[in-house]
Amino acid sequence: MNVELAVIGGIGFDLDGLADEMETPYGKVKFWRTRLKGHKALFIPRHGEIHVPPHRVNYRAIIWTIKASGVARVIATNTVGTMSCHPIGSLLIPHDFVEFTKCRPSTFYEDLAVHVDMSQPYCPQLQSCLAQVIRSNGLEVSQGVYVCAEGPHLESPAQINMISQFGDVVGMTGYPEVVLARELGLCYASLCIITNPACGTKPESKGLSVIEISELMGSMVNPVKEIISTVTQILPSERSCSCKDAFLGGKL
Numbered sequence: 001m002n003v004e005l006a007v008i009g010g011i012g013f014d015l016d017g018l019a020d021e022m023e024t025p026y027g028k029v030k031f032w033r034t035r036l037k038g039h040k041a042l043f044i045p046r047h048g049e050i051h052v053p054p055h056r057v058n059y060r061a062i063i064w065t066i067k068a069s070g071v072a073r074v075i076a077t078n079t080v081g082t083m084s085c086h087p088i089g090s091l092l093i094p095h096d097f098v099e100f101t102k103c104r105p106s107t108f109y110e111d112l113a114v115h116v117d118m119s120q121p122y123c124p125q126l127q128s129c130l131a132q133v134i135r136s137n138g139l140e141v142s143q144g145v146y147v148c149a150e151g152p153h154l155e156s157p158a159q160i161n162m163i164s165q166f167g168d169v170v171g172m173t174g175y176p177e178v179v180l181a182r183e184l185g186l187c188y189a190s191l192c193i194i195t196n197p198a199c200g201t202k203p204e205s206k207g208l209s210v211i212e213i214s215e216l217m218g219s220m221v222n223p224v225k226e227i228i229s230t231v232t233q234i235l236p237s238e239r240s241c242s243c244k245d246a247f248l249g250g251k252l
Contacts, residue, residue: 005232006042006066008076010173010193012217013224015043022068026061036229042069046076046173053152054172060105063180072239073126073187075228076177078146079213080169081198083160086142089216091134091224092192093127094146098166099175101150106176108183115248121178125241126189126231133230139223144168146190148175157200170198185244191227193220 007015017034032043044062052058066074086092107114127143134141145167149155155163155170163170174190181188195213 004039004041004071004073004235005036005228006044006069006071006074007036007228008062008074008177009043009045010077010217011047011079012214013077013221014045015041015225017043022065024061024064024068026064027058029058029061029065031065036225036232039229039232041232042066042071055101055104055151057173059176059180060108063177063184063186064108066181067184067186071186072244073123073235074181074189075126075130075231076174076188076190077224078171078174078190078192079195079217080146080171080192081155081196082169082194083147083164083198083201084144084168085197085201086169086194087140088194088196089220090140090142090194092142092144092169092194093130094122094169094174094190094192095127095143097121097146097148097174097178098163099148100163101148101175103150104176106179108180114183116179116182117242117246117248118179118182120242121182121188123187123189123241123243125236125239126187129231129235130189130191130227133227133234137223137227137230139227142168146171146174146192148172155199160198160200164198164201169194182243182246185247187239187241187243191224193217193224
């Protein structure tokens, strides 16, 4: 049986399995071969074992590893701050993104002018399955626009005031993953965990530390694992989306 899903884990999210690694044109990636309710899956911790900061994550190596492993579908977990008063601990599935990054390699085609369709950056089939499973488990879920900031520092109140005009939640890791997945024709969806109000959105709120975010994620690991595992059971074997055709061509 082929591997059916790759899971990219953010802060505090982990899956057990058999350790493996792959050498890519962009560096070596360590990953775990695991099973989700009997379905084969790959798990890649985005930040690695030493917790690489978001602006230095080797996104190209991670996405390349997934593609080279023969996996066509990816679910990523992301911790985010809310700019739209979502309940802390609730879930959000992005349907679009805006990015304010500055120093991240964001394409596999450095020497080729390419065109990639971004009209649906996140796979609608994966999104639908995620939302269905979340609601069937009695959990809150919403949709919205993900804004990716550069980091590694948290945003200032003025920055949040600006970027809140463009989206609903803010994180540091959703881009360029989504674009790289599109370039390689992968189905990609993000499952965002709301960990805190973004800076300045509530006068009484203070920023969370990495430890506090990890603790919150610790309480969410089992529900999120259950959600992703159940998705593997209801996901149709055929891809009905257009993700595999997102690459429209390029010219030197």
